[in-house]
Amino acid sequence: MALSEQARASERDRIAQMVLDLVKERGTEITHAGAINESGLTRGRFDQIFDDYDDLFDAVAQKWLHPHLLVMEEVLATHLPPQRKMYEFFARRFAISRERFREDPEFFTILCEMGAANMERVRSFVDLADHYQCELIAEAQAEGFFAGLEIDETLSLINQMVSDYTLPDALLYLGDRLSEQKLARIVDTIFIGLSGEAGSEAAGVNSLTLAN
Amino acid sequence: MALSEQARASERDRIAQMVLDLVKERGTEITHAGAINESGLTRGRFDQIFDDYDDLFDAVAQKWLHPHLLVMEEVLATHLPPQRKMYEFFARRFAISRERFREDPEFFTILCEMGAANMERVRSFVDLADHYQCELIAEAQAEGFFAGLEIDETLSLINQMVSDYTLPDALLYLGDRLSEQKLARIVDTIFIGLSGEAGSEAAGVNSLTLAN
Numbered sequence: 420m421a422l423s424e425q426a427r428a429s430e431r432d433r434i435a436q437m438v439l440d441l442v443k444e445r446g447t448e449i450t451h452a453g454a455i456n457e458s459g460l461t462r463g464r465f466d467q468i469f470d471d472y473d474d475l476f477d478a479v480a481q482k483w484l485h486p487h488l489l490v491m492e493e494v495l496a497t498h499l500p501p502q503r504k505m506y507e508f509f510a511r512r513f514a515i516s517r518e519r520f521r522e523d524p525e526f527f528t529i530l531c532e533m534g535a536a537n538m539e540r541v542r543s544f545v546d547l548a549d550h551y552q553c554e555l556i557a558e559a560q561a562e563g564f565f566a567g568l569e570i571d572e573t574l575s576l577i578n579q580m581v582s583d584y585t586l587p588d589a590l591l592y593l594g595d596r597l598s599e600q601k602l603a604r605i606v607d608t609i610f611i612g613l614s615g616e617a618g619s620e621a622a623g624v625n626s627l628t629l630a631n
Numbered sequence: 632m633a634l635s636e637q638a639r640a641s642e643r644d645r646i647a648q649m650v651l652d653l654v655k656e657r658g659t660e661i662t663h664a665g666a667i668n669e670s671g672l673t674r675g676r677f678d679q680i681f682d683d684y685d686d687l688f689d690a691v692a693q694k695w696l697h698p699h700l701l702v703m704e705e706v707l708a709t710h711l712p713p714q715r716k717m718y719e720f721f722a723r724r725f726a727i728s729r730e731r732f733r734e735d736p737e738f739f740t741i742l743c744e745m746g747a748a749n750m751e752r753v754r755s756f757v758d759l760a761d762h763y764q765c766e767l768i769a770e771a772q773a774e775g776f777f778a779g780l781e782i783d784e785t786l787s788l789i790n791q792m793v794s795d796y797t798l799p800d801a802l803l804y805l806g807d808r809l810s811e812q813k814l815a816r817i818v819d820t821i822f823i824g825l826s827g828e829a830g831s832e833a834a835g836v837n838s839l840t841l842a843n
Contacts, residue, residue, distance in 0.1 A: 500832065502832035502833045503832065503833060505833070506833035506834065575808060575813065576813055576816055576817060576820075579795045579796075579805075579808075579809075579813065579817065580792045580817060580820070582794060582795050582801075583791045583794050584791075589794075593791075596787060596791075597791075599834070600834070601787065601788055601791065602833075603831070603833040603834035604788055604825070604833075605788060605791065605792060606833035607824065607831060607832055607833045607834075608788075608792070608820060608821060608824035608825040609820060609824065610824070610832065610833070611823060611824035612819065612820035612821065612822070612823035612824025612825070613816070613820045613824070619815070619819065620712065620714035620715065620819055620822065621714045621715060621717070621718035621814075621815040621816075621818035621819045621822070622718065622811070622812070622815035622819075
């Protein structure tokens, strides 16, 4: 019997949550066979819900990252000044990750490992976050920030400068050395200092061949 | 028979290099027993050279990080302007890591995993790099940069903003998205934008309780 779209979506959600609960309870990754077994479904029915393990992993990642998605959209809808908006864009996600890390460091570590081992699988999430961030950059550029830089270039530079606040693994080795206060200082530094029209002191002129 | 200090140092160096060669050749970490076995020494003699596995690991890490140490000291001895000096301090180490990564990505990945799993064991190296960087920060402050910030605060903020260029793991997932050109832009951004006397736009005043 074919599943209705609604029943399929609801089962995907239920099983994704079940996998997260099992990872937390058992302290280890859950295999495809393990998930089928625990789902209470036949193999045939399970395969109607998830094409394969990658598809199951996607659903689990989406479930886990859903709160991040909500706060990004929340920030995008505000009318804050560009610095505040950029700060909130990173700070709210960081606060979610830190809360989860503090609540259950072991569970958080395993999810980091699952994510790190499957970076390409959460690519769609990373792409969406980048897309939203480009909107913030465009708004800031309209107010004169990041002059002389392409949006993609700005995106890459900002992502590199705040990566300790977006990569969950950083919490594992930096812990309390990460703070909202420092993140705010970094965002201010970016808004004051990042442009294509000022500053080429660092690279000098003689001793470097610049890569493109 | 007791070893002379010189003979002990030379054996430490030889065995550290041997372990690196074995990791490269076999594509896997080398155990304490494996290192003893391959060293051609008796257990008793081996224990005169390395107190325990941690001590052996330290010697291997020191051997691997020695080129990094040399370029840091090289940069410290120059009389470049502070921006150039800070840039070179990070860029030369980054160039070593990238070269190693490109030459043998698998070997590099295993060494990252060994380092990541043993972060505290390379702590002495991280502390020394921080110590050198504090000298650069003090020199820059003498020329008016990073006004109103403590050295330790500045150190932590800069480390966070350039971490993609100092943590070797970043090469594994960012690859060619890391470049000297971007690093130079980041260092310029830091010198222009980072101070305690300008910019508190990001944090705002109402919606945040600042830590610390």
